Amino acid sequence: MPIKIPNNLPAVNILEKENIFTMDEDRAYAQDIRPLRILLLNLMPTKIVTETQLLRLLGNSPLQVEFDFxxxxxxxxxxxxxxxxVKFYETFADVKDRKYDGMIITGxxxxxxxxEEVVYWNELCEIMDWSRKNVYSTLHxxxxxxxxxxxxxxxxxxxLPQKLFGVFPHTVNMKEKMLFRGFDEVFYVPHSRHTDIKKEDVEKVPQLSILSESEExxxxxxxxxxxRHLFITGHAEYDVLTLxxxxxxxxxxxxxxxxxxNYYPNDDPQKTPIVRWRSAANLLFSNWLNxxxxQGTPFDLNRLSEDELRGIDGDGI
Structure with a gap:
């Protein structure tokens, strides 16, 4: 959460240079507080496992959050x-007339x-296009x-020539961006995938910036x-035993x-895995949520269409 400080306090400039988020009295008094509405599109086959992993991380916040699945x-x-x-999930048809502060689209x-051969590809494209006008921030x-x-x-x-499988060290490219506020110089994230995107392909798109990467x-x-749209290639949400x-x-x-x-001690599958990514995972999701x-979503979600191209306070958080 931000630190609320008196207007024009000299310490503000120092704190902001240290990437400490501050809020002056005028902005604090003007804020309206309500629960955040988050939509989870769960594409994983073991949905109960995935929803539990994500809720565990998103619940580690003083913010009140309401979820739809x-x-x-x-x-x-x-x-x-x-x-x-039946009890806990809906389909896109049920929620398409609603608006949300945030949305997560899983792996x-x-x-x-x-x-194009994925059976639900056209539906997923429709949902992603819908999210641009009906969700403030989406985490993929x-x-x-x-x-x-x-x-x-x-x-x-x-x-990839072989499955990318394990827990790998990462670094932050753009330390001024708040998504990685509080992260160590090197942090670990689990990956489990057979495909990859290339850095040079991302760098060709002027609308995108790479915030973090890993040599491996x-x-x-x-x-x-x-x-307002973030794309994360790893699985920070994984439990200790997922891999x-x-x-x-x-x-x-x-x-x-x-x-x-980087998972089993001495690469011995008979030993208990070592958790190297829990603190980074909690920071990632709490920073996104905060x-x-x-910090950016309008109090009245019906204003989302007006704010669609505004970004978060226009200041490049």
Whole structure:
């Protein structure tokens, strides 16, 4: 949360140079407070696991947040009980007349397929286009990030020679951006994917900036020029045993799979994995929720169409 300080206090300039978010008295008194409305488009097959991972991180905030969950109507999930979907989920048709402060589009295990061959591709494109006018800030994760970068900017994905699998070190390119406020010089993020986007493809698009990357894992975080659409290629939300579950599954099925990098002590799958990414994960999601949703979204969500191209306070957070 921001520090509220007296108007024109000399310390403001120093604090802002140190990337400490401040709010003067005039702005603080003018703020209206209400719960944030977040929409989760869950494309993962194990929806209960994914929603739990994300809610755990988004709940680590003093902000009051309300969630709606949707899945694609053009594909019936096979790994989530129908009763769970009926009780807790809606489809796009149910929510398209609503507006939201924030939205998360998850990854999906379809990355080896061409985008247009994914059964719900047309529906996903419709949802992404809808989000531009009905959601203040959207966070795209892993395949969801690749899909959005392809849909909006034509950035292709490329097959990797082998699965990128493990927990990799990352650095921040643009330290002045608030998404990585409080991060260490080097931080770790889990990745589990067969495809990648190339840095040179992103750099060709003037509307995009690369906020973070990894020598081993490539481009990690991308943001658009309005500072309202973020694309994250890794899985900061993963639990401690998520990579172990994937590894054990592939081993049991006789599939080619390497031991996940930087995960087991001494690369021994019989030992308990080491968590290297939890603090960075909590910071990532709390920073998004605070600086890219709460600090910018209008109190009256019906104003979203007016603010569509404004960005967050126009100041490049």
């Amino acid at each position: 949707i899945y694609t109507a053009t594909y019936e999930p096979k790994n989530t009980p129908h009763e769970h979907l 999906a295990p379809v990355e080896k397929m061409p985008y 994760i892993c395949w969801g990030a690749q899909a959005a970068l392809y849909h909006y900017y034509g950035i292709p994905k490329h097959d 894992a490539g481009v990690y975080a991308v943001i658009d020029k309005t500072y 172990k579950t994937e590894y054990d599954r592939d081993v049991a099925e006789g599939l080619p799979i390497n031991i996940p990098v 600086y890219y949703v709460y």
